[in-house]
Amino acid sequence: MPKVTVRYWAAAKAAAGTAEEPYHADTLAEALAEVRVRHPGELARVLRRCSFLVDGDPVGTREHETVRLAEGGTVEVLPPFAGG
Template identity: 50%
Template sequence: MGTVRIRYWAGAKAAAGTALEEVQADTPRQALEDARRRRGDAGFDRVLAASSLLIDGRAAHDAELDGPVEGVVELEVLPPFAGG
């Protein structure tokens, strides 16, 4: 088990009520599920479902969320946003 440092950006930060949290977990998916369970908020769930995820600065595909966490892993939650 390692530490997943979840960093929330923009609307995800607002939905989470924090910019950063650390979760002890075996996988990044487990860390996200723990964050969901603790909040129990449908709005937070919707933001997570619509967000892109980065693991250690690289785009995370679904299978990568089940990879083992060793040491500290940075998981970034980026909700959809417009801009230019």
Template identity: 50%
Template sequence: MTDPTPAATVAALLTVRYFAGARAAAGRSEETVPAGRSLDDVTADLADRHGDRLAAVLRVASFLVDGIACHDRRTPLPAGATIDVLPPFAGG
């Protein structure tokens, strides 16, 4: 049996993982979005998709791309990358 999802399609996506308040605001723990866009583009799309509650979280969140803090929000993200959305945590 062949995999119904071609590897090229999977590689052309980014995985977004939500933690804590971001997970609650998005209503899910993760989702995929098209690759080849910047973090600013991706977060704008996610805010449009999920509404004001997630938009508010995204404005104050930190982001990891493949486990490394992302400080350049305008550079296109590599296909297959994982973005972790980390809202501010209390007591940390």
């Protein structure tokens, strides 16, 4: 099972209480399930509104179960940003 780094930004970082942490997961869905187990409170709620990059590529509308993770890869957790 690949070891990946999950990086949190903005509200996700505040809810996780850390900027990044390692996980072992084959897919984005598995990684996010582990994140929810480790952080069942506010971060689990924030994740519902987030978008994700895997190794720099936007996940978009792809099913998270189909997004494979590679050894040494990075998952970026991006909450919605205010703008205008």
